[in-house]
Amino acid sequence: GAGVSQSPSNKVTEKGKDVELRCDPISGHTALYWYRQRLGQGLEFLIYFQGNSAPDKSGLPSDRFSAERTGESVSTLTIQRTQQEDSAVYLCASSLVQPYYNSPLHFGNGTRLTVT
């Protein structure tokens, strides 16, 4: 079956430009997560969506970062006025139910963002 789909797979942008990253979760998965992985580091939580509840934005590093999700479908992560430290692989994951159950995350292939 179809997995989590992310686009674009690679994005090179100039410092100061805005970028939009897209995630299409597995159909029926109510939970959606965005993580960031900088070179040589672990996965850093950014934001979490659960159904129609208010998202958990506690991991967003600055107000330049925002994300939206319509219902239980596609999510977009937007980074405004990109900085070089934003360069990373941005990973999207979805899961069947709330994370306090043991449902594992299903990851996409990520978007590699390079800010020049």
Next chain:
Amino acid sequence: AQSVSQHNHHVILSEAASLELGCNYSYGGTVNLFWYVQYPGQHLQLLLKYFSGDPLVKGIKGFEAEFIKSKFSFNLRKPSVQWSDTAEYFCAVNSASGGSYIPTFGRGTSLIVHP
């Protein structure tokens, strides 16, 4: 806040060697524990998980992990590695009883297996 430590960042082994990757977490409540693997060029995928019951859990490809609650550890083991086990391994934890339920990941361990 919960955190996860993976002590081995880079491990290099020869085929047939035994493997143990360390994972320690900090959280006082009930937890779910996971190991994920990322093979070269592929996405992260679940290797195994623990949420209750037998603390020794078995996953795909001959991997197993043991949950030791008193040590806050969930080490990954495999008795005999293969070249195809070359990958990045991530330990993750989330609360199962409140607190921070969003999975927290360790830094990852890069495993290279020489044929």
